[in-house]
Amino acid sequence: MRKSLYLAFGFFLLFTWGVAAKTVEVCESCPVKSIKGAIALAKDYDTVLVKKGTYYEFDILIDKPLTLKGEGYPIVDGQKKGEIIKIISDNVTVDGLFIINVGVSYTTDFAAIRVTKSEHFTIQNVVLEKLFFGIYLEKSSNGKVYHNKIIGDAKDEYNSGNGIQLWYSHYVDVSHNHVQGTRDGIYLEFSDNITITKNTSTKNLRYGLHFMFSDNDVYSQNTFEENGAGVAVMFSRNISMQNNTFRKNWGPAAYGMLLKEINDADIQNNTFEENTVAISIEGSNRITYKDNDFIKNGWAIRVIGACYTNIFVGNNFMNNSFDVSYNSKLNDNEFRSNYWSDYTGYDLDRDGTGDVPYRPVKLFSYIANKTPETIVLLRSLFMDIIDFSEKVSPVFTPDNLEDAQPLMKKRQ
Amino acid sequence: MIQITDLHKKFGKNEVLKGLDLTIEPGRIYAILGPNGSGKTTLIKSILGMVLPDKGKIEVLGKPIAKGWKYRKQIDYLPQIANFPGNLKVRELIKMIKDLRNDEGNEELLITTFSLQPHLDKKLSNLSGGTKQKVNLVLAFMFNSQLLILDEPNTGLDPNALIKLKELISKERAKGKTLLITSHVMQFVEEVADEIVYLLEGKIYFKGTIADLKNVTNQQNVEHAIAVLTKTEQDG
Amino acid sequence: MGKVLKYSFYDLVRSRWSYIYFLFYLALGFVLLFLNSDLSKAVITLMNIIIVLVPLIGTIFGTMYYYNSKEFTELLLAQPIKRSHIFLGQYFGVAGSLSLSLAVGLGVPFMTYGLLRSNAIFDFSLLLGVGIFLTLIFTGLAFNIAISNENKIKGFGYAVLLWLFMAVIYDGIFLLSLIVFEEYPLDTFSMVATTLNPIDLSRTLILLKLDISALLGYTGAVFKRFFGTQLGFWVSMLVLVLWTLIPILRLKYKASRKDF
Numbered sequence: 059m060r061k062s063l064y065l066a067f068g069f070f071l072l073f074t075w076g077v078a079a080k081t082v083e084v085c086e087s088c089p090v091k092s093i094k095g096a097i098a099l100a101k102d103y104d105t106v107l108v109k110k111g112t113y114y115e116f117d118i119l120i121d122k123p124l125t126l127k128g129e130g131y132p133i134v135d136g137q138k139k140g141e142i143i144k145i146i147s148d149n150v151t152v153d154g155l156f157i158i159n160v161g162v163s164y165t166t167d168f169a170a171i172r173v174t175k176s177e178h179f180t181i182q183n184v185v186l187e188k189l190f191f192g193i194y195l196e197k198s199s200n201g202k203v204y205h206n207k208i209i210g211d212a213k214d215e216y217n218s219g220n221g222i223q224l225w226y227s228h229y230v231d232v233s234h235n236h237v238q239g240t241r242d243g244i245y246l247e248f249s250d251n252i253t254i255t256k257n258t259s260t261k262n263l264r265y266g267l268h269f270m271f272s273d274n275d276v277y278s279q280n281t282f283e284e285n286g287a288g289v290a291v292m293f294s295r296n297i298s299m300q301n302n303t304f305r306k307n308w309g310p311a312a313y314g315m316l317l318k319e320i321n322d323a324d325i326q327n328n329t330f331e332e333n334t335v336a337i338s339i340e341g342s343n344r345i346t347y348k349d350n351d352f353i354k355n356g357w358a359i360r361v362i363g364a365c366y367t368n369i370f371v372g373n374n375f376m377n378n379s380f381d382v383s384y385n386s387k388l389n390d391n392e393f394r395s396n397y398w399s400d401y402t403g404y405d406l407d408r409d410g411t412g413d414v415p416y417r418p419v420k421l422f423s424y425i426a427n428k429t430p431e432t433i434v435l436l437r438s439l440f441m442d443i444i445d446f447s448e449k450v451s452p453v454f455t456p457d458n459l460e461d462a463q464p465l466m467k468k469r470q
Numbered sequence: 471m472i473q474i475t476d477l478h479k480k481f482g483k484n485e486v487l488k489g490l491d492l493t494i495e496p497g498r499i500y501a502i503l504g505p506n507g508s509g510k511t512t513l514i515k516s517i518l519g520m521v522l523p524d525k526g527k528i529e530v531l532g533k534p535i536a537k538g539w540k541y542r543k544q545i546d547y548l549p550q551i552a553n554f555p556g557n558l559k560v561r562e563l564i565k566m567i568k569d570l571r572n573d574e575g576n577e578e579l580l581i582t583t584f585s586l587q588p589h590l591d592k593k594l595s596n597l598s599g600g601t602k603q604k605v606n607l608v609l610a611f612m613f614n615s616q617l618l619i620l621d622e623p624n625t626g627l628d629p630n631a632l633i634k635l636k637e638l639i640s641k642e643r644a645k646g647k648t649l650l651i652t653s654h655v656m657q658f659v660e661e662v663a664d665e666i667v668y669l670l671e672g673k674i675y676f677k678g679t680i681a682d683l684k685n686v687t688n689q690q691n692v693e694h695a696i697a698v699l700t701k702t703e704q705d706g
Numbered sequence: 707m708g709k710v711l712k713y714s715f716y717d718l719v720r721s722r723w724s725y726i727y728f729l730f731y732l733a734l735g736f737v738l739l740f741l742n743s744d745l746s747k748a749v750i751t752l753m754n755i756i757i758v759l760v761p762l763i764g765t766i767f768g769t770m771y772y773y774n775s776k777e778f779t780e781l782l783l784a785q786p787i788k789r790s791h792i793f794l795g796q797y798f799g800v801a802g803s804l805s806l807s808l809a810v811g812l813g814v815p816f817m818t819y820g821l822l823r824s825n826a827i828f829d830f831s832l833l834l835g836v837g838i839f840l841t842l843i844f845t846g847l848a849f850n851i852a853i854s855n856e857n858k859i860k861g862f863g864y865a866v867l868l869w870l871f872m873a874v875i876y877d878g879i880f881l882l883s884l885i886v887f888e889e890y891p892l893d894t895f896s897m898v899a900t901t902l903n904p905i906d907l908s909r910t911l912i913l914l915k916l917d918i919s920a921l922l923g924y925t926g927a928v929f930k931r932f933f934g935t936q937l938g939f940w941v942s943m944l945v946l947v948l949w950t951l952i953p954i955l956r957l958k959y960k961a962s963r964k965d966f
Binding site: 479481515518519520521522537539540541542543545547549554555557558566567569570571572 | 709710713717718720721775777778780781782783784785786787788789962963964965966
C-alpha cells in the first residue's frame, strides 16, 4: 500500500516537472538504449536520465541545452576510441556519470568531457578513470566544475593528459574536485578570473596546479600533495593564493610552489610542509607573503633571479633545512616579524620580538646554490662552523637581508 | 726449569740482550743482578712473554713459550711497579686475579701476615706505596705455582714487612719452588739467594753460588763482590 | 677475553667519567624533549651532537684508558691470558661502557616521552646504532694510536688530530674539491668520499631518513639512489662494520707484536 503511494507520488512529481522539461530515460530495457539516442530524442532543457548499466559509447555530442544525469553511476565506456562527451551548447549539465577509457592519441587531445565555446555549463559528480585528458574547457566561460573525481594512471608525461584543463575560459568555478595521477592536475592557460577552491590534487606527474598567462585568479583551501612538482604559477598577474596546503612535494626538482614571472600576487595563510623547496621564486615582484607556515622543508624560500619589493611578514619558518636562499648578494625584499625556529637570539625588553636581527640566509645555502653536490655536507660540523663565521661577518650573502624583529614565539 | 738459548733483543738501536744463555734449575733461588740497563727486566719479561725476543729460544718446563700463554699459569710474578686499576678495592683485585687465573688462592694467611685487613675495602688509588707493594706481594704469593718471579720485591717495604717477605721466601724454598729475584739491596740478596746471575751488557757475566762469587772476587760480602765484578768489567 | 672485558667494564662503569658522560646524555635527552616534545626534531638535534661528540669522547676516552691502564695491562700480561684477549677485552670494556652510557642516557628520556608509541622509534634506533658504531670505531682508532705511541702526550695529540681531521678537516677538503671540480660529474666522488669517512657516512645515513633525502634528490641522483635504497643502507652498514673491524684487527696484530 505504502509502496504504491510512493510510486504515485513519484509519478506525480515527474509528471508535474515534465510539463516544463521532459525526461528521457536510458537503460538496457528502455525504449531508448543509448545516450546518443536519448540526446537526439531530447528537446532543449530536457533531462536525459541514464540508468545504472554500462554504455559503450564515444563521441557523444551535446548540441542543445540539456541535463545529462546518471542514476547509480552508470558506466560510459569509450573503449579507448576517442573523445567521450563533447558539449557545444550553452546551459548543459553533466552529472553523476562514471566515464572510463578515453582514447589516447599523440595528435589529438581526447578528453572525457570537452566543453567548447559554451557558457553556463555545470559538470558535477562525475567520476573519470582511465583517461587521457579529463575535463577540457576551451573558450568556455561562466561555468562550474564541481565535485568530480578524476583518477588517472599517468606514467609518462608525453602520453598523458591533464585532469582539468582550462584554455581561454573565464569566470569558471572549480571546486571540491579530486584529481590524481594525471599529468597536470589542474591546468590553466589564458584563463582569467577563475576561482579554484577546496580541490585536492595529488600524485600528479607534473604539477598539481599549473597557471600560464592567466590573470586575476583565486585559489584557496586546496590541498596539493605528492605531486611531481607542486604548483606552478607562471607569467600571470594578480593571483591570490590563500589557505592552501602544499605537502610532500618531494624529489628531484620538486617544490611546493614555483613562481615565475608573477607580479602583484598575494600569498597568505598557506601551509608548506615537507617539500624539497616550499616556494621557488624567479623574476617575481610585488608579492606579499603573509602568515604562511613553512614546516620541515628543504628550502623554505628559494630566490633565483631578480625579485623585487616582495614582503615576507608574519610567517612561521619551522625546522627547514634552509629558511631562505639567494643566489646573489642583492636584496630588495623585506623580511619582517616572522618566526624562525633557528633563531637563537633573546628578548630582554619582553616585547615579543628578538633584540638581535635574524639572518635567514646561510652561507651554505649560497654554496649549495652554486655547487649543488655540496648538499651532502648538510649538518656537518664544518658547515656549521663556516655558517657561523658568515653569520658574524657576512661576505657572500646579502648583508641587508635580515629580519630585524623576529618573533620569539610562533604565530598561532 | 727454564732453558734460555741465544736470546737477543733490541729496542730500537739499543741492543739489550745479546745472545744470552741461561739455565734455571728447579728448586733454587736465583738472584738476577746487574747494573741499570743490563737487561734484567727485559730478561724477566722475556720469560713471562711480555717482551718478544728477536732471536733465541726460551723453554719453560720443557716447552717453548713462543706465542703460548698457558704456561704462565705455572709462574707467579711480582711486577716492579705496583700500580693497579684505581677504581678497584683491594678485596676485588684479589678476587679478580683469582678469577682471571681460574685458581684458588690462599690469600687469607698472607693478608694477616701483612696486616692488610683494614685496607681490604679501600680503593687501590687510596693506598700508600708500601701498602700497594704488600698487596702486590699477596697477589704474587697466594698461588702455588712452581716458579716465582719477583722484580724488586723489597721496594717500599718497612723492616717488619721485609722480615715477613724473607720468611715467605724461605717457606717457598722449603716447598721446593724455583724463584727468580731481582733486587738492588745486596744484603737482601745475600740472605735469600742460592745463586747469583750477573748480567752485563746483555750477556751473563757471572753465574754461580754466592760462595763462588765471593771466591772469584775475593770479597767477604756480596755487595763488594758485585762492585768488584762491575769494576773488573770497566777496567778490562 | 670475557673476564678482561668484565673487569675493564666494571672498572669503567664505576668511574666518574662514565657517570658524567651518562648524565650528560640523560640531561641532554630530557632538556631537548622538554624544550620541544617533537621527537623527530629532537632526533635531528641529537644527531648534530652525536656525530661530533661521540667520536671525540671515544677517541679521548680510548687513549686515556689505554695509557692509564698500562699497569693493569702489565698485571694481566703476566697472567695466563692470551694477549689479544687482554687488549680486545679492554677495548670492548671501554667501547661497551661508552655505548651503554649513550644508549641508556638517551634511552631513558626518550622512553619516558613515549618513544615506543611514536613512529620516531626507527630514527631513534638508527641514531643509537650509528652512535654505537661511532663509539666502536673511534675507540678502536684511539687504541691503535695509543698502542703505537709510547709517549702519552704524542698519543693524545694524534688522537685529537684524528678526531679533528675526521670531524672537520675532511669535510673542508671535501667541500673544496666539490667546488673546484664542479664542472665534472661529482656523484660518484661524493658517494665515495662520504663512505670513506665514518662520521660523514653516519650523518648521511641519518639524514637520509630525515630531511636530506629530498635535498639529495635535488642534486645527486646517483647518490640518492645509492644511499636511499635497501642496498645502499646495507652497504653503508657493511662499511661501518669494516671501519669497526679493521682497527680491531690491527690492534690485535699490534698487540701480538709489542713489548711491554
